[in-house]
Amino acid sequence: MAAGLGAGQLTAGLARDLDPPVVSVGNRVVDATPAWLKSFAIDTFGTGDKTALIVGTVLLLAAASVLAGMVALRRSLAGGLAVVAGFGLVGMAAAGLGSGGWGWLPSAVAMLAAGASLALLTRLTTRPPTAAEPGPTVDRRRFLTGIGALAVSTAAALAAGRALRSRFAAEVERAGIRLRRPVEPLAAPPADPATTIAGLSPLLVPNADFYRIDTSLLLPAVTVETWDLTIDGMVERPLRFTYDQLWDRELHEYDITLSCVSNEIGDDLVGNARWVGVRLDELLAECGVRADADQVMTHSVDGFTAGFPVEAALDGRDAIVALTMNGEVLPAVHGYPARLIVPGLYGYVSATKWLSRLELTRFDRAQGYWVPRGWAVRAPIKTQSRIDTPRSGSSIPAGATAIAGVAWAPIRGVTKVEVQVGDGPWQEAELGPSLGAATWRQWWITWQAEPGTYLVRCRATDGTGTTQTREVTPVAPDGATGWHTIKVKVER
Ligand SMILES: Nc1nc2c(c(=O)[nH]1)N[C@H]1C(S)=C(S)[C@@H](COP(=O)(O)O)O[C@H]1N2
Numbered sequence: 023m024a025a026g027l028g029a030g031q032l033t034a035g036l037a038r039d040l041d042p043p044v045v046s047v048g049n050r051v052v053d054a055t056p057a058w059l060k061s062f063a064i065d066t067f068g069t070g071d072k073t074a075l076i077v078g079t080v081l082l083l084a085a086a087s088v089l090a091g092m093v094a095l096r097r098s099l100a101g102g103l104a105v106v107a108g109f110g111l112v113g114m115a116a117a118g119l120g121s122g123g124w125g126w127l128p129s130a131v132a133m134l135a136a137g138a139s140l141a142l143l144t145r146l147t148t149r150p151p152t153a154a155e156p157g158p159t160v161d162r163r164r165f166l167t168g169i170g171a172l173a174v175s176t177a178a179a180l181a182a183g184r185a186l187r188s189r190f191a192a193e194v195e196r197a198g199i200r201l202r203r204p205v206e207p208l209a210a211p212p213a214d215p216a217t218t219i220a221g222l223s224p225l226l227v228p229n230a231d232f233y234r235i236d237t238s239l240l241l242p243a244v245t246v247e248t249w250d251l252t253i254d255g256m257v258e259r260p261l262r263f264t265y266d267q268l269w270d271r272e273l274h275e276y277d278i279t280l281s282c283v284s285n286e287i288g289d290d291l292v293g294n295a296r297w298v299g300v301r302l303d304e305l306l307a308e309c310g311v312r313a314d315a316d317q318v319m320t321h322s323v324d325g326f327t328a329g330f331p332v333e334a335a336l337d338g339r340d341a342i343v344a345l346t347m348n349g350e351v352l353p354a355v356h357g358y359p360a361r362l363i364v365p366g367l368y369g370y371v372s373a374t375k376w377l378s379r380l381e382l383t384r385f386d387r388a389q390g391y392w393v394p395r396g397w398a399v400r401a402p403i404k405t406q407s408r409i410d411t412p413r414s415g416s417s418i419p420a421g422a423t424a425i426a427g428v429a430w431a432p433i434r435g436v437t438k439v440e441v442q443v444g445d446g447p448w449q450e451a452e453l454g455p456s457l458g459a460a461t462w463r464q465w466w467i468t469w470q471a472e473p474g475t476y477l478v479r480c481r482a483t484d485g486t487g488t489t490q491t492r493e494v495t496p497v498a499p500d501g502a503t504g505w506h507t508i509k510v511k512v513e514r
């Protein structure tokens with residue numbers, strides 16, 4: 023029965039509107055309890071009345087387990103399974119079997135797991151009767167091993183189910199958070215050229231399409247009741263901020279392009295978003311950074327860490343502890359309740375999600391998660407440009423066609439993008455609207471395509487006047503270089 027409860031709890035972790043079997047039954051019992059009995063329960067157990075109900079249900083199941091086991095051993099396995107099935111059906115009925123929906127699923131899975139466990143234990147552990155020992159006898163050693171294995175898997179299933187369900191609590195809480203206005207809200211974004219050039223990346227990437235990089239397998243489900251942000255280490259005054267305290271501070275809104283160091287030339291581990299948050303330099307000023315600190319080590323609740331130079335926090339760029347993304351409370355997958363965004367630095371050294379602590383330290387004392395794994399200590403984002411359309415390897419009809427894409431060089435800004443078709447001259451592309459030096463810029467040219475097969479490449483020049491190098495280097499240890507080159511076939 024315990025194995026069944028574990029399997030049921032795990033199943034209930036699949037979706038928000040599924041309840042673990044005991045909860046389904048408990049809810050029904052509460053609904054059906056006459057008022058006098060309810061007040062008796064509340065008088066007797068106080069606020070522990072729910073716990074009492076659950077404990078009662080579990081005790082009842084334990085007794086049923088003993089019954090099912092005895093029937094299976096003394097009479098027949100089928101009899102024992104019938105007891106299990108009876109309880110399973112009660113659970114399924116309590117969860118609204120027949121009323122549409124999937125509520126009955128956890129109880130059904132629980133019933134199957136409990137039945138299978140009973141069958142397994144009886145088969146594994148009973149010895150056929152002998153002359154010396156008439157009647158079935160139990161092999162205690164195998165029985166205990168079997169029970170032990172089941173107990174371990176049950177505990178694992180319960181823990182995993184609970185972890186899965188805790189994310190629903192975070193979702194519910196996140197949905198109830200009220201946004202507050204930044205001190206100087208940005209103007210609405212300009213008309214997006216991507217609406218007229220098919221295949222071009224949007225100026226701001228919607229949250230649902232934004233790339234994701236996580237080291238943890240299970241999404242950290244943080245609820246703000248238990249969350250806070252600590253700033254400590256080499257500071258005069260260590261401070262702690264609750265989620266509400268961050269919201270109550272001056273909020274700033276910035277457009278910032280985030281990129282992964284693992285972005286191969288032409289790849290899409292990069293995106294631009296509008297963020298609202300608290301300026302990192304203001305938080306650090308309050309704590310008083312000691313002169314000998316040279317690294318901000320950021321810690322996540324999931325154990326991830328990322329470190330970057332103190333200068334990057336204090337040199338005037340718009341580094342923030344972000345609370346929103348594109349006008350929405352930070353999505354769980356992008357770091358709810360808070361993450362760091364430092365313009366111009368790759369994500370792995372700066373963009374810590376589910377942020378819990380900023381530790382002022384030194385580069386000779388601490389290393390972020392990826393550094394001992396072969397990635398560079400300091401990692402400013404390299405200038406890259408990408409052709410979005412046409413797609414490499416595609417065939418297009420002859421005639422006027424757009425070659426278009428995006429280029430980024432945070433925080434130097436993109437000043438020029440050039441395109442070369444075949445061995446032709448480099449042509450300067452038209453640039454889309456600028457949201458500032460920290461963001462990507464769209465670009466395009468119109469190409470009068472004649473039949474044939476072509477290599478098309480692009481290169482960007484940043485605000486310092488430096489043009490992307492043609493030299494191809496891999497993403498490790500500090501970001502790829504080279505010109506994005508695609509092959510297109512123009513049909514007759
Ligand atoms: N806690 C945590 N934060 C993290 C990571 C991570 O694995 N765990 N990945 C980093 C990396 S490598 C990148 S590129 C960015 C990606 O942010 P996104 O998933 O919101 O796009 O987050 C950074 N922050």
Ligand SMILES: [Mo]
Nearest residue numbers: 282283369370
């Ligand atoms: Mo990354």
